[in-house]
Amino acid sequence: SAVISQKPSRDICQRGTSLTIQCQVDSQVTMMFWYRQQPGQSLTLIATANQGSEATYESGFVIDKFPISRPNLTFSTLTVSNMSPEDSSIYLCSVDRGLGRGYTFGSGTRLTVV
Amino acid sequence: GENVEQHPSTLSVQEGDSAVIKCTYSDSASNYFPWYKQELGKRPQLIIDIRSNVGEKKDQRIAVTLNKTAKHFSLHITETQPEDSAVYFCAATGSGDKLTFGTGTRLAVRP
Numbered sequence: 001s002a003v004i005s006q007k008p009s010r011d012i013c014q015r016g017t018s019l020t021i022q023c024q025v026d027s028q029v030t031m032m033f034w035y036r037q038q039p040g041q042s043l044t045l046i047a048t049a050n051q052g053s054e055a056t057y058e059s060g061f062v063i064d065k066f067p068i069s070r071p072n073l074t075f076s077t078l079t080v081s082n083m084s085p086e087d088s089s090i091y092l093c094s095v096d097r098g099l100g101r102g103y104t105f106g107s108g109t110r111l112t113v114v
Numbered sequence: 115g116e117n118v119e120q121h122p123s124t125l126s127v128q129e130g131d132s133a134v135i136k137c138t139y140s141d142s143a144s145n146y147f148p149w150y151k152q153e154l155g156k157r158p159q160l161i162i163d164i165r166s167n168v169g170e171k172k173d174q175r176i177a178v179t180l181n182k183t184a185k186h187f188s189l190h191i192t193e194t195q196p197e198d199s200a201v202y203f204c205a206a207t208g209s210g211d212k213l214t215f216g217t218g219t220r221l222a223v224r225p
Contacts, residue, residue, distance in 0.1 A: 031211065042203060043158070043215045056210070059115075092157065096211065102148050103213060105157040 006093055006106030013083055013113050020079045021109045023093035028073035033094040034066070037108075043092065049076045083113045116141040116208030120216030127194050128224050135219045137204035138186040146207040147180060147187045152218075153200045161202075162189070194223045 005024045013019050023032065034046040046066055047055040055068040069077045080087050093106040117140040127133050139147075148163035164171045164178045164187065171178050175194075180187040191198055204216040 033212065042217050043213075045212055045214070048210060048212060094213075102160045102163050104160065107157050 004093060004095060004104060004106040006109060008109055009107060010110040011112070013111065015084050015113055017083055018079055018081045019083065019109075019111060020077050021091055021093075022077050023075070023106050025074045025095055029095045029098070030073070031096065032070065032076045033103075034068065034076075034078045035092045035094060035105075037090040037092060039089070046078070046091075080111065083111075085113045087111065088113045116144055116206055116212075116214040118204060118206050118214050118216040120204050120219060122219060123217065124220045124222070126222045126224060129194060129196060131194055133189075133191040133194055133198070133221055133223075135189045135202055135204070135221075136186060137188070137206075137216050138184075139206040139214075140185065141206070141208045142182075142185065144206040144208055147178070148205050148213070149176075149178060149189050150203045150205065150215075151200045152203065158203060191221075194221075196223050196225050199223045 003026045007022055032049045035043040036046055037043050045058050046061045047057045047068055049055045049068045049070040051070045051073050065081055067079045090108045090110050092108045094103050096103050118137055120137045125133055145166040149161050150158035151161045152158045162173050162176050162178050164180050169180055175192045177190045199222050202219045205213040208214055
């Protein structure tokens with residue numbers, strides 16, 4: 001069924017600190033995707049997280065800034081490190097539900113950096 | 115990598131009229147084309163999708179058409195209702211089953 005629980009739903013953080021976002025899926029999935037959605041904008045893929053290997057980052061995103069963990073087939077975390085106000089966005093995880101049912105998203109984390 | 119363009123960026127229609135949103139993609143290997151609806155403050159929700167072996171797909175008031183030769187696909191909403199007002203995103207899968215999204219269309223349905 002691939003229902004995703006994402007937390008926290010929102011947070012206000014001080015610049016220079018880090019925030020870890022968690023996604024838990026109710027079934028095993030091979031790949032988990034992390035997106036950023038800046039205010040009023042589209043979704044931009046940050047990285048693809050595979051269990052047992054390092055995440056694959058898209059152009060413009062680096063591991064030092066957005067470290068990702070994928071300890072098993074149902075869970076992943078994204079950390080936003082050394083935050084600045086420009087990191088204020090909604091962060092979403094996504095998985096393929098399989099069986100041709102398409103990709104679904106977590107409820108998102110609205111991050112505000114002050 | 116894949117590049118998806120979406121038009122128009124905003125669309126206003128009278129209730130009951132039809133709405134059409136168009137997208138083009140660049141990677142001829144892309145084979146999956148979903149459409150998402152995102153209401154304010156909510157996650158994107160899949161409303162319809164089409165795969166490259168099909169030219170058209172319908173689900174009640176919404177339909178999607180795909181032209182692989184021209185590398186474009188479109189969303190059609192008929193008999194629009196105020197609750198159709200939202201931002202709509204098209205997307206396409208390139209390499210690695212990654213979705214690349216269009217820039218979005220803000221649809222407003224006037225009662």
